[in-house]
Amino acid sequence: MQKFLSDLGSCTAIIGAQWGDEGKGKVTDILGEHFDVIARACGGANAGHTIVVGGKKHVFHLLPAGCLHEGKPVVLGSGMVIHLATLLEEIETLKRAGVNLLDRLFISGSAHILFEFHKNIDVVMEERRGAKGIGTTKRGIGPAYMDKAARSGVRMEQLTSDLAAVLTEKAKAVKSMYGIDVDMEAELGALKTAAALLKHTIVPSLPDFLRGFIEKKKTMLIEGAQAVLLDLDHGSYPYVTSSFTTATGALQGLGLPPKILSSCIGVAKAYCTRVGSGDFLTEDTGEAGERLRERGGEYGSTTGRPRRTGWLHLPDLKYGAFINGFTAINLTKLDVLDTEKEIPVGIGVEAGGKVIYEKLAGWQTSTKSITEFSKLPKAAQDYVLFIEKQIRVPIRLIGTGQGREEIIIRN
Numbered sequence: 192m193q194k195f196l197s198d199l200g201s202c203t204a205i206i207g208a209q210w211g212d213e214g215k216g217k218v219t220d221i222l223g224e225h226f227d228v229i230a231r232a233c234g235g236a237n238a239g240h241t242i243v244v245g246g247k248k249h250v251f252h253l254l255p256a257g258c259l260h261e262g263k264p265v266v267l268g269s270g271m272v273i274h275l276a277t278l279l280e281e282i283e284t285l286k287r288a289g290v291n292l293l294d295r296l297f298i299s300g301s302a303h304i305l306f307e308f309h310k311n312i313d314v315v316m317e318e319r320r321g322a323k324g325i326g327t328t329k330r331g332i333g334p335a336y337m338d339k340a341a342r343s344g345v346r347m348e349q350l351t352s353d354l355a356a357v358l359t360e361k362a363k364a365v366k367s368m369y370g371i372d373v374d375m376e377a378e379l380g381a382l383k384t385a386a387a388l389l390k391h392t393i394v395p396s397l398p399d400f401l402r403g404f405i406e407k408k409k410t411m412l413i414e415g416a417q418a419v420l421l422d423l424d425h426g427s428y429p430y431v432t433s434s435f436t437t438a439t440g441a442l443q444g445l446g447l448p449p450k451i452l453s454s455c456i457g458v459a460k461a462y463c464t465r466v467g468s469g470d471f472l473t474e475d476t477g478e479a480g481e482r483l484r485e486r487g488g489e490y491g492s493t494t495g496r497p498r499r500t501g502w503l504h505l506p507d508l509k510y511g512a513f514i515n516g517f518t519a520i521n522l523t524k525l526d527v528l529d530t531e532k533e534i535p536v537g538i539g540v541e542a543g544g545k546v547i548y549e550k551l552a553g554w555q556t557s558t559k560s561i562t563e564f565s566k567l568p569k570a571a572q573d574y575v576l577f578i579e580k581q582i583r584v585p586i587r588l589i590g591t592g593q594g595r596e597e598i599i600i601r602n
């Protein structure tokens with residue numbers, strides 16, 4: 192572990208290498224205690240990670256998984272869209288478990304507020320798309336970023352301002368475009384409640400604030416949200432989210448210079464899943480896919496939707512490794528493959544669009560809880576080494592179960 196940690200350096204980003212839900216929360220949780228500052232950069236309550244607080248499982252959507260480490264500053268970046276009631280609920284959940292966040296939470300004043308009506312618009316837009324629906328999480332993400340890009344959004348720095356007039360104007364536009372009645376009283380009430388609790392957490396200039404940490408030689412862990420293939424620019428458009436999910440996107444969302452990143456961990460499942468619509472070349476809609484879903488508990492943590500399941504597609508991992516400059520891979524959930532006789536891995540695509548598979552031998556024995564690479568069955572070792580060789584990035588972390596200890600760290 193020590194060698195792995197020292198290789199990471201002072202600023203590490205953790206980035207999803209597929210379509211999200213790769214299990215970034217676990218590695219953030221494990222690494223969090225070794226860094227001084229934990230930051231989230233982009234996205235909103237579309238993300239979801241399960242955190243065990245006070246012996247109880249909770250799904251968090253806005254706070255980074257590293258927020259449980261007492262005393263560490265937690266930063267919410269300028270690239271985020273923040274649904275205030277959700278954030279307050281998460282802070283309250285932590286408080287009930289005896290974890291105080293309010294004195295170490297720092298929210299960029301440039302982050303945008305995601306209103307209830309953004310969620311309503313998300314639902315209407317999905318209905319209007321009909322069969323071409325994106326399958327969004329209905330958390331209002333697209334509409335909030337639409338307002339941001341149109342330069343008509345409301346930012347966290349305005350939280351304590353009187354927003355009645357701004358929202359009245361907005362409500363008129365929302366009614367005429369989407370037929371939605373904005374509940375002004377509820378929206379203004381939510382702002383007031385949030386302002387009382389959060390006004391002291393708002394940072395006017397996030398880059399200046401973070402520079403203060405850097406100058407004091409503090410180390411930083413950046414927790415990416417969603418994943419490369421959902422990136423607005425570089426993902427499978429239009430079946431993507433509305434933010435920038437790459438390492439570069441995370442740096443942009445925090446206002447940090449590119450050269451600051453000392454390492455980037457790409458997190459990929461040992462197989463592949465996707466929620467929502469869009470291409471999934473290596474999807475398995477048969478029995479094996481069903482088995483992966485059941486064994487891997489592949490149901491969305493934000494929406495509860497069954498995830499589509501299938502096999503690794505190495506060209507996608509190579510693509511993600513290039514865009515993000517992965518210095519290491521965390522391959523998660525290897526144990527989910529334990530019962531497979533044969534494991535197909537997509538290695539390319541024929542001219543006609545057909546996936547070319549390499550079929551690797553399964554190991555059909557339990558790898559659950561194994562913490563040393565040499566203790567893995569030979570076929571499981573070969574599986575990992577095959578992927579590593581193809582994508583040319585060392586696989587230094589391998590998940591072998593849900594628990595915090597169930598991980599192999601390779602030096």
Ligand code: IMP
Pocket residue numbers: 210211212237238239325326327328329330331332333416417421430431432433466467468
């Ligand atoms: P939106 O971000 O809610 O607009 O959803 C756009 C697409 O991204 C949909 O296919 C969602 O299922 C997917 N998506 C958004 N956030 C996540 C995530 O955290 N994990 C997995 N998929 C996500």
